[in-house]
Ligand SMILES: CC(=O)[C@@H](O)[C@H](O)COP(=O)(O)O
Protein backbone atom coordinates (compact mmCIF):
# COMPACT_ATOMS: atom_id res chain seq x y z
CA UNK A 1 0.00 0.00 0.00
CA UNK A 2 1.09 3.57 -0.65
CA UNK A 3 2.39 5.14 2.57
CA UNK A 4 0.72 8.22 4.04
CA UNK A 5 2.99 10.93 5.40
CA UNK A 6 0.97 13.64 7.14
CA UNK A 7 2.26 17.16 6.56
CA UNK A 8 1.94 19.19 9.81
CA UNK A 9 2.55 22.66 8.32
CA UNK A 10 -1.04 23.78 8.76
CA UNK A 11 -1.20 22.76 12.44
CA UNK A 12 1.88 24.96 12.99
CA UNK A 13 0.31 27.77 10.98
CA UNK A 14 -2.67 27.91 13.39
CA UNK A 15 -0.36 27.72 16.42
CA UNK A 16 1.75 30.62 15.13
CA UNK A 17 -1.29 32.89 14.85
CA UNK A 18 -1.23 33.26 18.66
CA UNK A 19 1.41 33.20 21.37
CA UNK A 20 1.76 29.89 23.17
CA UNK A 21 1.69 26.29 21.98
CA UNK A 22 -1.88 25.60 20.90
CA UNK A 23 -2.38 23.48 18.87
CA UNK A 24 0.68 21.49 19.91
CA UNK A 25 2.37 20.28 16.71
CA UNK A 26 4.13 17.32 18.34
CA UNK A 27 0.95 16.14 20.09
CA UNK A 28 -0.87 16.27 16.74
CA UNK A 29 1.98 14.42 15.05
CA UNK A 30 1.57 11.73 17.72
CA UNK A 31 -2.19 11.49 16.99
CA UNK A 32 -1.43 10.96 13.28
CA UNK A 33 1.07 8.17 14.04
CA UNK A 34 -1.26 6.55 16.60
CA UNK A 35 -3.98 6.56 13.92
CA UNK A 36 -1.69 4.63 11.57
CA UNK A 37 0.06 7.22 9.38
CA UNK A 38 3.38 5.82 8.21
CA UNK A 39 5.23 9.09 8.45
CA UNK A 40 5.28 12.82 9.12
CA UNK A 41 6.30 15.62 6.76
CA UNK A 42 7.28 19.22 7.43
CA UNK A 43 8.22 21.96 5.00
CA UNK A 44 9.97 24.69 7.00
CA UNK A 45 10.14 27.97 5.12
CA UNK A 46 12.66 30.75 5.75
CA UNK A 47 9.92 33.14 6.99
CA UNK A 48 8.91 30.52 9.61
CA UNK A 49 5.24 31.16 8.90
CA UNK A 50 4.46 27.64 10.05
CA UNK A 51 7.09 25.00 10.93
CA UNK A 52 9.95 26.40 13.05
CA UNK A 53 13.38 24.84 13.55
CA UNK A 54 12.35 23.71 17.07
CA UNK A 55 9.41 21.77 15.59
CA UNK A 56 11.78 19.97 13.22
CA UNK A 57 13.96 18.85 16.14
CA UNK A 58 10.95 17.77 18.26
CA UNK A 59 9.27 15.85 15.41
CA UNK A 60 12.55 14.17 14.46
CA UNK A 61 12.77 12.89 18.04
CA UNK A 62 9.12 11.70 17.96
CA UNK A 63 9.67 9.74 14.73
CA UNK A 64 13.02 8.35 15.87
CA UNK A 65 11.29 6.83 18.91
CA UNK A 66 8.90 4.81 16.73
CA UNK A 67 9.97 1.80 14.70
CA UNK A 68 9.35 2.05 10.96
CA UNK A 69 8.11 5.64 11.01
CA UNK A 70 9.51 7.93 8.35
CA UNK A 71 10.33 11.59 8.94
CA UNK A 72 10.43 13.69 5.77
CA UNK A 73 11.73 17.26 5.63
CA UNK A 74 10.95 19.28 2.52
CA UNK A 75 12.48 22.53 1.37
CA UNK A 76 14.79 24.51 -0.83
CA UNK A 77 18.46 23.92 0.00
CA UNK A 78 19.34 27.28 -1.61
CA UNK A 79 16.87 29.37 0.47
CA UNK A 80 18.01 31.04 3.70
CA UNK A 81 19.58 31.41 6.17
CA UNK A 82 17.22 34.23 7.12
CA UNK A 83 17.05 35.86 10.58
CA UNK A 84 17.06 32.88 12.99
CA UNK A 85 16.20 30.32 10.25
CA UNK A 86 19.48 28.41 9.77
CA UNK A 87 18.77 27.20 6.22
CA UNK A 88 17.54 23.79 5.13
CA UNK A 89 20.84 21.92 5.04
CA UNK A 90 22.03 22.71 8.61
CA UNK A 91 18.55 21.82 9.90
CA UNK A 92 18.44 18.54 7.98
CA UNK A 93 21.98 17.50 8.88
CA UNK A 94 21.31 18.22 12.57
CA UNK A 95 17.99 16.34 12.72
CA UNK A 96 18.76 13.44 10.32
CA UNK A 97 15.33 12.70 8.81
CA UNK A 98 14.79 9.47 6.87
CA UNK A 99 14.05 11.47 3.74
CA UNK A 100 14.73 14.97 2.50
CA UNK A 101 12.58 16.25 -0.36
CA UNK A 102 14.25 19.09 -2.21
CA UNK A 103 11.79 21.67 -3.57
CA UNK A 104 12.68 24.70 -5.75
CA UNK A 105 10.59 27.31 -3.90
CA UNK A 106 11.67 30.91 -3.62
CA UNK A 107 11.68 32.55 -0.16
CA UNK A 108 8.45 34.47 -0.65
CA UNK A 109 6.38 31.77 -2.34
CA UNK A 110 2.85 31.20 -0.98
CA UNK A 111 3.15 27.47 -1.62
CA UNK A 112 5.02 25.06 -3.91
CA UNK A 113 3.93 25.37 -7.53
CA UNK A 114 6.55 23.71 -9.77
CA UNK A 115 9.21 21.04 -9.87
CA UNK A 116 12.96 21.36 -10.46
CA UNK A 117 14.54 22.38 -13.74
CA UNK A 118 17.47 19.97 -13.56
CA UNK A 119 19.06 21.35 -16.73
CA UNK A 120 19.49 24.61 -14.84
CA UNK A 121 19.91 23.42 -11.22
CA UNK A 122 21.34 19.90 -11.61
CA UNK A 123 25.02 20.82 -11.23
CA UNK A 124 24.52 22.79 -8.01
CA UNK A 125 22.15 20.15 -6.59
CA UNK A 126 24.64 17.31 -7.05
CA UNK A 127 27.00 18.12 -4.12
CA UNK A 128 23.98 18.76 -1.87
CA UNK A 129 22.48 15.39 -2.75
CA UNK A 130 25.84 13.69 -2.14
CA UNK A 131 26.07 15.33 1.30
CA UNK A 132 22.57 14.14 2.22
CA UNK A 133 23.13 10.60 0.97
CA UNK A 134 26.48 10.42 2.83
CA UNK A 135 24.44 11.21 5.97
CA UNK A 136 22.15 8.21 5.16
CA UNK A 137 19.26 10.46 4.21
CA UNK A 138 17.14 9.39 1.24
CA UNK A 139 16.80 12.20 -1.29
CA UNK A 140 13.66 12.92 -3.26
CA UNK A 141 13.33 15.70 -5.85
CA UNK A 142 10.09 17.61 -6.39
CA UNK A 143 9.40 17.26 -10.13
CA UNK A 144 6.78 18.00 -12.74
CA UNK A 145 5.72 15.00 -14.87
CA UNK A 146 8.27 15.94 -17.55
CA UNK A 147 10.08 12.88 -18.92
CA UNK A 148 13.17 14.76 -20.08
CA UNK A 149 13.63 16.45 -16.70
CA UNK A 150 12.97 13.24 -14.75
CA UNK A 151 15.56 11.53 -16.97
CA UNK A 152 18.21 13.78 -15.38
CA UNK A 153 17.32 12.81 -11.78
CA UNK A 154 19.58 9.71 -11.60
CA UNK A 155 22.53 11.73 -12.92
CA UNK A 156 22.34 14.13 -9.98
CA UNK A 157 22.09 11.23 -7.52
CA UNK A 158 18.43 11.30 -6.40
CA UNK A 159 16.81 8.20 -4.84
CA UNK A 160 13.22 9.19 -5.57
CA UNK A 161 11.15 11.91 -7.15
CA UNK A 162 8.00 13.50 -5.75
CA UNK A 163 5.55 14.25 -8.54
CA UNK A 164 3.91 17.67 -8.13
CA UNK A 165 0.16 16.95 -8.15
CA UNK A 166 -1.17 20.54 -8.01
CA UNK A 167 -2.38 20.74 -11.65
CA UNK A 168 -3.95 17.25 -11.37
CA UNK A 169 -5.81 18.31 -8.21
CA UNK A 170 -6.99 21.54 -9.82
CA UNK A 171 -8.25 19.65 -12.90
CA UNK A 172 -10.28 17.31 -10.66
CA UNK A 173 -11.72 20.23 -8.65
CA UNK A 174 -12.71 22.06 -11.85
CA UNK A 175 -13.92 18.84 -13.49
CA UNK A 176 -11.76 19.91 -16.41
CA UNK A 177 -11.49 17.94 -19.63
CA UNK A 178 -7.71 17.83 -19.00
CA UNK A 179 -7.97 15.30 -16.16
CA UNK A 180 -7.34 12.32 -18.45
CA UNK A 181 -4.32 13.80 -20.20
CA UNK A 182 -2.81 15.06 -16.92
CA UNK A 183 -3.23 11.71 -15.19
CA UNK A 184 -1.83 9.94 -18.28
CA UNK A 185 1.23 12.22 -18.12
CA UNK A 186 1.70 11.29 -14.44
CA UNK A 187 1.42 7.57 -15.31
CA UNK A 188 4.01 7.97 -18.08
CA UNK A 189 6.29 9.87 -15.66
CA UNK A 190 5.86 7.13 -13.06
CA UNK A 191 6.72 4.41 -15.58
CA UNK A 192 9.78 6.36 -16.76
CA UNK A 193 10.89 6.87 -13.13
CA UNK A 194 10.50 3.15 -12.43
CA UNK A 195 12.59 2.27 -15.49
CA UNK A 196 15.30 4.65 -14.26
CA UNK A 197 15.36 2.71 -10.98
CA UNK A 198 14.09 5.57 -8.81
CA UNK A 199 11.22 5.55 -6.29
CA UNK A 200 8.01 7.57 -6.67
CA UNK A 201 6.33 9.89 -4.17
CA UNK A 202 3.63 12.44 -4.89
CA UNK A 203 1.99 15.40 -3.25
CA UNK A 204 0.32 18.78 -3.26
CA UNK A 205 -3.40 19.37 -2.85
CA UNK A 206 -4.25 15.68 -2.76
CA UNK A 207 -7.58 15.11 -1.01
CA UNK A 208 -10.32 12.53 -0.48
CA UNK A 209 -11.91 13.42 -3.85
CA UNK A 210 -8.83 13.22 -6.08
CA UNK A 211 -6.89 10.51 -4.20
CA UNK A 212 -9.01 7.47 -5.22
CA UNK A 213 -7.77 7.94 -8.81
CA UNK A 214 -4.26 9.08 -7.98
CA UNK A 215 -3.59 6.13 -5.66
CA UNK A 216 -3.74 3.86 -8.75
CA UNK A 217 -0.58 5.52 -10.16
CA UNK A 218 1.79 2.61 -10.91
CA UNK A 219 4.55 2.25 -8.31
CA UNK A 220 3.36 5.08 -6.04
CA UNK A 221 5.28 4.60 -2.77
CA UNK A 222 4.26 7.58 -0.67
CA UNK A 223 1.92 10.55 -0.62
CA UNK A 224 2.42 13.54 1.66
CA UNK A 225 -0.82 15.33 2.49
CA UNK A 226 -1.34 18.34 4.72
CA UNK A 227 -3.77 21.06 3.70
CA UNK A 228 -6.83 18.97 2.82
CA UNK A 229 -6.28 16.46 5.63
CA UNK A 230 -6.10 19.30 8.19
CA UNK A 231 -9.30 20.83 6.79
CA UNK A 232 -11.02 17.41 6.94
CA UNK A 233 -9.80 17.06 10.54
CA UNK A 234 -11.84 20.13 11.48
CA UNK A 235 -14.96 18.18 10.54
CA UNK A 236 -13.99 14.63 11.45
CA UNK A 237 -11.27 14.90 14.09
CA UNK A 238 -7.60 14.29 13.23
CA UNK A 239 -7.52 10.56 13.97
CA UNK A 240 -10.66 9.96 11.85
CA UNK A 241 -9.21 12.07 9.03
CA UNK A 242 -5.97 10.04 9.03
CA UNK A 243 -8.05 6.85 8.93
CA UNK A 244 -10.21 8.17 6.08
CA UNK A 245 -7.03 8.80 4.00
CA UNK A 246 -5.54 5.41 4.93
CA UNK A 247 -8.79 3.68 3.86
CA UNK A 248 -8.76 5.66 0.62
CA UNK A 249 -5.17 4.52 -0.09
CA UNK A 250 -6.26 0.91 0.62
CA UNK A 251 -8.98 1.32 -1.99
CA UNK A 252 -11.86 1.04 0.53
C1 LIG B 1 6.26 20.47 -1.59
C2 LIG B 1 4.83 20.68 -1.55
O1 LIG B 1 4.11 20.13 -2.30
C3 LIG B 1 4.16 21.60 -0.67
O2 LIG B 1 2.82 21.40 -0.86
C4 LIG B 1 4.32 21.67 0.75
O3 LIG B 1 5.12 20.94 1.45
C5 LIG B 1 3.29 22.51 1.43
O4 LIG B 1 3.84 23.72 1.74
P1 LIG B 1 2.89 24.82 2.43
O5 LIG B 1 2.18 24.15 3.54
O6 LIG B 1 3.86 25.88 2.90
O7 LIG B 1 1.94 25.30 1.37
Ligand SMILES: NCC(=O)COP(=O)(O)O
Nearest residue numbers: 007203204205224226227
Ligand atom coordinates in the same frame (compact mmCIF):
# COMPACT_ATOMS: atom_id res chain seq x y z
N1 LIG C 1 4.67 17.38 -0.46
C1 LIG C 1 3.33 17.78 -0.37
C2 LIG C 1 2.94 17.97 1.02
O1 LIG C 1 3.70 17.72 1.92
C3 LIG C 1 1.59 18.42 1.38
O2 LIG C 1 1.02 19.26 0.45
P1 LIG C 1 -0.49 19.76 0.76
O3 LIG C 1 -1.35 18.54 0.98
O4 LIG C 1 -0.43 20.62 2.00
O5 LIG C 1 -0.86 20.52 -0.48
